[in-house]
Amino acid sequence: MVDGLKPRPLSGFFLLGVLVPIALWFILRPFLDPVPSVPALYTSSGFSILAFVTTLYLVPALGPRFVQANLKGRDLLKTYSTPIPESQGLVCASVYLLSLILFIPFAFSNVFADRFSSQQKSVHGLAIDEFPHHQLSVYLSSIISLMMATLLGFLDDVFDIRWRHKLPVPIIASIPLLIVYFAERGNTNVVVPKPLRPLIGSLINLGPLYYLYMSLLSTFSTNSINILAGINGSEVLQAIIITISVIVNDLLYLPWPIDWRIPLHLLGNQSEIGSEIRIGGVWSAGMAHGSRVLVERHLFSLYFMLPLLGVCTGFLYHNWYPARAFPGDTLCYLTGMAFAVVGIQAHFSKTLLLFFLPQIFNFLLSCPQLFGLVPCPRHRVPRFDPETNLLHPSTVAFERPPSMRTSSTLHLLSLLGLTRLTKHPKSGQIFEATNLTILNLFLIKLGPMTERQLVKVLGATQVAGSVFAFLIRYGLAGLVYDGDRR
C-alpha cells in the first residue's frame, strides 16, 4: 500500500473529549430549565455532531471489509493502483438513517411538551413547543424514501446498473413520499407568478402534474449530483455546500430567541412610557410572516439537513484528495433524495433548484452526450498526466467523421467556449472534442491543474452559485411573487 494511503489520522482527544461532550450537551439541553424555544432543534444538532464523529470513525474502520467484499475501485487519476474502498456512502447512509430514526421521540412525542405545559411559556413570537404529531407520518414516509434511495444506490453499486437504466430509479424511491402525500391529501396548488395572474388566477391546482413534478425533482436532484462526479471529493463537497445553503435558508424562518428592544422613551419620546421597537420579535417572524406552518416546514427541513451535514462532513475528511474512500452511487442517491425530500415536504422546491445552479449548468452542458447527439464514453472524468500530476480535459475521439448534426452541435458549443475541438487543419473535420462536463470546462478555461485545485474550483463555483441563488431568491423574487410562501 502506498504510504500516503493509510487512513487519515483522527484526533481522539478532539473528537471524544470535545465534540462528544458538546453533542451530549445539545441533546440534554432541552431537559434543563429554561426550556429553549425549539427544544428538538438542540437535540437534532447534538445528533448531527454525533453522526459526524461516528462517520469519521466508521469509514476507515469498515474500509477493509468493503475491499474484501469486492466493493473497491482504482483511483483513475492517480499513479498508484491501490484498491480504494468503494460505496462507502453506505456508511454515511446508515449513520444518517439511524440518527433520523433515533430522533423521532424527541420531535414527535410529548417529551418536551410535558415540560412546557408545566412552566409558563417565556419565549415571544413563534416559539414552538413541540413538533406536530400529525407530521409523524410525513417524517416516516421521508425516511422510507431515503432508505429506498440507499438500497437502490447500493444495488446500483453491487449490480453496476447501466446509467441509462438508472436514470428513472429515483422515481421508485420517491413513491413512498408521493403516496403518503396523496393519502394525507397534500396540497397540489402552485402560486402563479404575478405576470400570469390575469390569465390563470393567483393559485393553480396542478393535480396529478404536481406528483409528476415531485418525482422529477427527485430524479433531477439525484442524477445531477451523480453526473458531476469523478474527482476526489466532488460529490460530497457539492452535497455539503447545498446542504449548508438549505440550512441557512431554513434558519431565516426560525423564531430566533434574539429579542433586541429599542427603548423609544429613553430617546426622548416621553409621550408613551414603555413604548419600544422589538427587533427580535419582528425579525423572528420576518421571513415566516407570522406563519406557524412556515416555521414548522423549515424545522422539518433542518431535522433532515443537519445530520446530513454531519455525515457528509465526516465522509469528506476521508474522501478529500488523495481519497481513502469512495462514496459510490449510494451517497449521490442518498443526498439527492434528501434534498428532494425537504424541497417537497417543506415546499421550497423552487428555492432548492436555485442551489443547484452548477448542477443544472452541468446537466444542460452534458445533454448532447447524455442523449446521444455526441458519443459518450464510459468515463468523462478529466485526463490525468502522471508526468506533471496535472489534469487535462478528457476528450471523445471520432474514428469516423461525425455526422452533420453532431459536428454542427460541436461547432456551436465550441463557439460558445464550452468545448475545445481538434480539427484537421485543411478539411476542418473534427477529430476530437473535449467531453461536455463542467469539470472539463474549468480545465479549458483555467488551464491544466491538479485534482486538488480542480475540486476547490468546483467548490468555489458551488458557493458562488448559492450566493447568487440567495440574491435571486430574496432580491428578485419579489418582482414575480408577492409572498414568501414558497
Place this chain on the structure above:
Amino acid sequence: MVDGLKPRPLSGFFLLGVLVPIALWFILRPFLDPVPSVPALYTSSGFSILAFVTTLYLVPALGPRFVQANLKGRDLLKTYSTPIPESQGLVCASVYLLSLILFIPFAFSNVFADRFSSQQKSVHGLAIDEFPHHQLSVYLSSIISLMMATLLGFLDDVFDIRWRHKLPVPIIASIPLLIVYFAERGNTNVVVPKPLRPLIGSLINLGPLYYLYMSLLSTFSTNSINILAGINGSEVLQAIIITISVIVNDLLYLPWPIDWRIPLHLLGNQSEIGSEIRIGGVWSAGMAHGSRVLVERHLFSLYFMLPLLGVCTGFLYHNWYPARAFPGDTLCYLTGMAFAVVGIQAHFSKTLLLFFLPQIFNFLLSCPQLFGLVPCPRHRVPRFDPETNLLHPSTVAFERPPSMRTSSTLHLLSLLGLTRLTKHPKSGQIFEATNLTILNLFLIKLGPMTERQLVKVLGATQVAGSVFAFLIRYGLAGLVYDGDRR
C-alpha cells in the same frame, strides 16, 4: 450448466391470462357496488396475487445478474457445482415492500370512505369502512423496520457477517418499530394469567421491559428461521406455513359477510314474530368479542401477511428441490421481521410464538452448539451421499477427547434420542456426535432420505405444529386467560 438447472418453466397463459385478471378484479372490486365490508382487504388480496406473479417472473429473470455480481453459491447437497444465484430473497423483499407501499392509499386515504358515506351501510356487525388514519404512522414504521431488515440481511449476504455477530442485528431493525410505538405512547400492559392474578393483579405494566420483549421477539423470529436452514426450500417453506397460520388466525377475527339467520318463528315460536338467531352476526363478532380494535389489529396483520404469502410462494417455486435460486439471509431477515411486526403491532405475540414450535425446538436443541458447550462447525446441514443421493446426519468430530461437561451434555442428549454418538467400543470416549439440529434429528429417527423427502418432513412438522398451536390457543388458553384479547 446441468440440464435440470434451467429456470423452471412458467405458464404464461395461467399467470397472465388467469391470475392477473383475478388480481385486477380484487383490486377494482371495492370500487363497484355494493361496496364490500372490508374493501381494502380485497385490494390487499389483489396486490398479493400480483406480488406472487411478479416474483415468479423476476427471480429467474434476475438470476444471471446475481451470479455476475458474485452473489452465487454452490449447492452443497448436490453432485453438480453449477453456481446458483444467492440472496434472491432480495427480489422477494423488493416486491413485498413495493406492494406494501403501493397499498397505502387504499388503506389510509379516503378513497373508500367517500364512497361509503354516499351510500347506506348495508353490512351488519363490525363492518369497517376505512382503516383508521392514525394507524398510518404505525404502518410506515413497520415498513421502515422491514426495509432495515432487508438492508441488513443483504449487507449480511454481501459482507458475510459471522453468525455470532449477526445475532443482535434484528434488534437494530426493530428500533423504528419501538420508537414509533413509544412516540405514539403504545400500550405496555400485559394481561396476567389467572393463577397469578391474586398476587399481581389482572394487568401489569411492563414499561421498558415491554420494549426489551419486543426487540427480543424480532431477534428470535429472525434467527430461529435462519438457523433452521440449509436444504432446498426449507427457509421459505417454514415462512409460508407460519404465514398461513397467522392468516387463518387473523381471519377468525374478521367481520364475515356470512349472515345466516335461523328464523325461530318458523320453528313454531310464534310469540315473537321476526325473532331469529343471526349466526353471521354472532360469529362475525365471535373472536373479536365485538371489539373494533381487535378487528383493526387483525386487518393490519393481514395487510402484511397476504403479500408475504404471495412473494414467498412465488419464490418457493424456484427454490424447491433442486433449487434454481437461494434465498440468502435477506429472506430470513425479511420474513422474521414481518412476523415480529404483526406480532407486536397486532398484539398477538404469544399466539405467534406458538406457530414457531419447530423453530423453538430447533433453537433449544441447537443451544449447546450455539453457546459453545459442543463445538459448532461452520455448516451443520445434513451430509450428502452422492452414491445413493440420500442425506445422512452430519457430525462434529472430536479430535481430542471432549471435556467432561461436553461429554455429559452429549450423553444426556443421546439418552433423550436427540443425537447419535460414535464411541470407542472399550473406553466409551466420544469420537463423533451428530449436529444438534432438527434436520439431523429427522434423519436419525426416520433414517436417511432424499433432500426432497426431508423438506417435506420439515413442512409436515411445521403444519402439525400449527395445528397443535391452534388447539392450545383456542382450547387450552381459556384455562389461564379469560379474554381473547391477546
